Amino acid sequence: MGNKGEALRQRIVAAADQLFYQQGYENTSFSDIADTVGISRGNFYYHFKTKDEILSAVIESRVSDIEDMLNQWSEKYPDPRQRIQHFIELQIRHQDNIKEHGCPIGSLCNELAKVSHALLEDANEMLTVMREWLTAQFKELGLGRDSRQMAMHLLARAQGSALITNTFDDPAFLRQEVKRLKQWLDDVAAKHIN
């Protein structure tokens, strides 16, 4: 059955994901996505009836990617501090993209909040997944009821440095902030191990 359809569907989602990141959601048209994939607008419509539908699919795909990544880290690294470190260093690996387009999650949430879009809650899920995972790591580190606040603090700082890096076109600042964040993590961990 729809096997060929499924493959194309995934290519569409991947293209839309990229374009939404680079140009924003509202600023990306059906034609943009169709052209990128190399299919007609009509064919696109066959797979996704509305623009919201594809946004939903993109968010779902991103959430699932994030979950996979975090689960993988949970398995791979025994130490919660090490896991959080990896999370922080994620920004270094993506520094070129961040410089060019900011954080894919933050910028999307930002955009959807303006339009008071119904899918903002779905988009929030991307951040929530991270927050919950980070909270669990901080709990393991022994931060108890402060864990959630710490998780949000870390997310906020990551979002902030991504935005400033993008706006000022200054990846060196991003690296600086990552270093600072790792120092902060070490301090927090040291304080709570005793």
Add this chain to the structure above:
Amino acid sequence: MGNKGEALRQRIVAAADQLFYQQGYENTSFSDIADTVGISRGNFYYHFKTKDEILSAVIESRVSDIEDMLNQWSEKYPDPRQRIQHFIELQIRHQDNIKEHGCPIGSLCNELAKVSHALLEDANEMLTVMREWLTAQFKELGLGRDSRQMAMHLLARAQGSALITNTFDDPAFLRQEVKRLKQWLDDVAAKHIN
């Protein structure tokens, strides 16, 4: 001469400012602004030929407001630490708006960056003015060549907490982050006074 015109022009800029903040630039139409002010689209066009032109006026107005505010603080408070404290507490005064719409500066820069809009550089000016002022304060505090980095660090954290507060609809987090930022400032100041 164009005295009445000037007054209306300012009302238009004020309305556009609000709407751009609440709904985003792209998502705000000529009609939206005209309706808010209570004039016809044609009249609007008499004052601003293009959408870019009004965006430019809004940015100019914001930059000038920011400069006025900062200059006022520079005069009013003799201690640079006190000045920076005021800067940090600005977020508390605007917490309701931030919860609802995020940071007016950050969200605009974010949006313009996506569209690779020519006026992004003008929008950056809002952040740059703040950065330079903060840099001067940190210099006075004795941070020397680190001052600029510190200024950007502060800006980034403010941006980050605004975004998270907006996304998670959680003003308590904003207050928490402000407290944390003030603690950070005290630490930094204490370290460099000796």
Add this chain to the structure above:
DNA sequence: TGAAAATTAGGATGCGCGTCCAAAAATAGC
């Protein structure tokens, strides 16, 4: 007060968009 200038009104235009559709082409299953 009256002519020139500034201001306001609202309709016209053209374009790009999301959406929809009918028909052609490809594929699958008997």
Add this chain to the structure above:
DNA sequence: GCTATTTTTGGACGCGCATCCTAATTTTCA
């Protein structure tokens, strides 16, 4: 191989937008 289903195509539709324009109204000031 032939029919039923899936997939693909490209054009049509209607709407909202930025922009433009002309004519009416108000203001200015000699």
